[in-house]
Amino acid sequence: MNGKAIARVAAGALVLSILTACAGERGGSAPAPVAGDGGAATPAASAGGQEMFGTLPSPCGPGDAKGATDQGVTDTTITIGYGDDRGFPKAPGLSKEMGDAVSAMIKWCNAQGGINGRQIKGNQYDAAYMQTATVMQKACKQDFMLVGQGFAMDEAAEQYRVACNLPTVAGFTVGPNAAMGPMKFESVPYPVDHYNAAPLKLAAETFPQIKDKVDLVTSTSPAVITGSNKVKSAMKELGITPKDCGVQLNNEGDPSYVPFAEKFKACGVDVLWTSKTPDPAMFSLLEALDRVGAKPTLVFEATWYSQAVAKWNTSGAGDNIHAGLIFQPFENADQVPAVKKYLDLVGAEGGKTALLGMQATSAFLLWATAAKECGSDLTRQCMVNKLSQVHEWTGGGLHAPTDPGANLPASCALMVKLTGSTYKQVAPANVGEFACDKSNVLKTDPSTWGTKLNEDRVATTFLTPNVIKPQL
Known part of the structure; x- marks a missing residue:
């Protein structure tokens, strides 16, 4: 078995063990001020009435955005894909907290008016651990982007995602090619080279x-x-x-x-x-x-x-x-408004709360913030441009500062x-x-990466000349 194959096997085994262990991850109230995130606790809405998610002003609300600008985008709607591995027979409910979080966030956002007035439609997928490639091929045909998803065997689907130019703000990635893939952003990156x-x-x-x-x-x-x-x-x-x-x-x-x-x-x-x-x-x-x-x-x-x-x-x-x-x-929940907000929103829908759920929530907020900035020009190119410029992100205080635009960890x-x-x-x-x-x-030592990176720190395994690159 060659090095890349070993890396893929290891990644799959690691995520299954991690997610199984986290399937009952702790839930409760809410956390406290993050270093570099503004410090003191903030109410759900600012004094001026702005809806907040912790320290982050909500990216959702009414507007007059228009145009069928890209796949999954119309005058009135934006269709995104999301999901988890909840149907895996050997670990029922695997990473269910991720899909539950994005479902709750879509409802929260739409109640405020959507993104610039466009309502969000979500296609929820269950990759059931072994069906990630099938899920990705479906998403390629109908979604604008993938948002907040967590698929343990994402490596098996990466070639399809790259081939159809489907950008993602993933909840997490596992395989080395998925972690370092083109058109991929994460609110909490775990790159192979750092x-x-x-x-x-x-x-x-x-x-x-x-x-x-x-x-x-x-x-x-x-x-x-x-x-x-x-x-x-x-x-x-x-x-x-x-x-x-x-x-x-x-x-x-x-x-x-x-x-x-x-x-x-x-x-x-x-x-x-x-x-x-x-x-x-x-x-x-x-x-x-x-x-x-x-x-x-x-x-x-x-x-x-x-x-x-x-x-x-x-x-x-x-x-x-x-x-x-x-x-x-x-x-720490009583001191960190973002965590309390997450627990309240997901709890109100009867969803499962866990650390990976907060990770998916942060990914949704990152995606929605970039989508708002694109306005009527809501294209995949605009999203890649905007996301690549985000170099400090905490999800409103859910986690320590990360650098999604450069794919660097906390x-x-x-x-x-x-x-x-x-x-x-x-x-x-x-x-x-x-x-x-x-x-x-x-x-980190390149021998541990499991993939080859180009000068932009992007995995070359499935790279094509047609991928969407940031145009700054």
Whole structure:
């Protein structure tokens, strides 16, 4: 199997595990002011009566936009596609929160008058994990753009999207060609060639012993191996040296996790980091660590901010779990109007709320903001032009600042700690703030990319001379 094939398999496996773990992601009230996002809490509407989404003035409202300017656009309507993998039999409801979020946002926007007076029509798709290519071919025939979608196997559909010149403001992307594709924008980019080391750096500042007493929990999963290699590379740049205790879990499960726990204890590990998502194997390892009297600080990926983890932690074996986030946790909700707005809008429709739902919401707001600026000239070319110029975006305060136009990630993070079934922000000390530094964004080793990029950092695998490029 060649490198690109391995990358695709790894990406698919990783997203399935991530989304399954996040299927019960935490919901609740609303978060707090984001660094660089205006600070203090803002009401739902400004003093002048302007509808707000957190700190973002609503891009929706009446107007006199006219013209059938592009596929899916008429005098009165704009048709977009969106969706998730909710129908996947092995993980029913997979990423359902994303479709629920966009549905709620369409209703919210149309109630204000649509975009410059044009009402939004949504074609909701269920890719059911394995049907992404079929979904994309349908979208190619009828949608103006794809907005806020999250398809685990997007790599299988990327060639069709590029061939039909269908731009997207994705909720998330997975495959390397999808993550770096032409005409693709994300409110929260995760490019293959850059890595946000802010969670790792924040952990190092909070727990100084991480410098020489940390090790990684890895497994035989290609996805975890890829993720762990990126983390090791980032650790090296930050002057962190893993102890390399020689522990690797079997992706298919192990008969006992006590020997692994004892090995970490004997190795003198004070901090454990993992790119593995919450699953029975990891829960068993944490219980084994508790059983042998090992008490390492646990610093894990954002997927460990999860309802499933909170429900599991009845014994307290996970009381030392810390997770780095670039989104505001729901526990901060009373202080961050954007999160409360998201929870209220989706809750009113009986939808599922989760971090990925906020990600889809931010994507919709980014798309709608660009669409408003295009006015009557609502074409795919105009959208690509406008989106490529957005270089600071927080979704009204849902997350740390990102750079959608340049396809660059956040350079910020905050850390939450689990105690019992409750998460609480522990760093930075001021609730709702992020620790930010542009130097947190590191370049990654090209051998980990899984695709070839051109001088514009666009994947060349499916690139054609006819793709829509920004005309600035």
